[in-house]
Amino acid sequence: MTVDIKILEPTGRLDASRAQQFRREVDEVINTNPQLLLIDLKEVPFVDSSGIGALVSIFKAVRAANGDVALCSLAEGVRLLFRLTRLEKVFDIYDDRAAFMKAAQAKYGPF
Numbered sequence: 001m002t003v004d005i006k007i008l009e010p011t012g013r014l015d016a017s018r019a020q021q022f023r024r025e026v027d028e029v030i031n032t033n034p035q036l037l038l039i040d041l042k043e044v045p046f047v048d049s050s051g052i053g054a055l056v057s058i059f060k061a062v063r064a065a066n067g068d069v070a071l072c073s074l075a076e077g078v079r080l081l082f083r084l085t086r087l088e089k090v091f092d093i094y095d096d097r098a099a100f101m102k103a104a105q106a107k108y109g110p111f
Contacts (some may be wrong), residue, residue, distance in 0.1 A: 003108045006034040007097075011043040014051030023054045030061050035108075037062050038100055042073035047081055059091065068092070072100045 006029045010022055029037065039055070041047075047055075055071075062069045072094040074082065082088045094100040105111065 003036060003104065003111045004032075004034045005036040005038065005104065005111070006032065007038045007040060009040045009043060013046040013048075014041075014044050014054065015046065015048040016050040019050040019054040022051075023057060026054075026058050027061075030058070030065065033065050033067065034062070035067050036104060037067060037069045038097070039069070039071050040073050040097055041071055041075070041078060042096075044078065045075050047078050052081070052085065052087065055091075056087070070094060070100055070104075072097055 008026060008029060010018075010025075012018060014022060026037075037058070039058070044051075059069045070092040073096050074093060079088075079093075082091070082093065092103075094103065
């Protein structure tokens with residue numbers, strides 16, 4: 001079974017000035033109907049409420065298309081925000097890309 005995985009790597013702050021642009025970039029990927037969407041946040045040092053809103057909107061859109069969304073490589077401050085907002089219970093969050101790949105292979109088989 002071949003699993004369609006798309007990986008996004010946003011950079012910089014994911015805040016009000018960047019959230020809409022990020023959402024448009026993600027819409028292009030969502031239109032390809034990936035089974036798995038990984039958002040690698042290793043280059044994102046800060047996320048505000050607009051960024052959280054964009055991520056939740058992305059999550060809903062991918063899930064509505066029967067896909068899964070995961071996040072990885074969260075900076076400590078971003079990870080804390082996810083804990084405080086309890087979004088760590090909504091999103092699958094991995095320490096890094098390797099941990100995500102291992103979990104995805106366990107769920108979907110080798111790819």
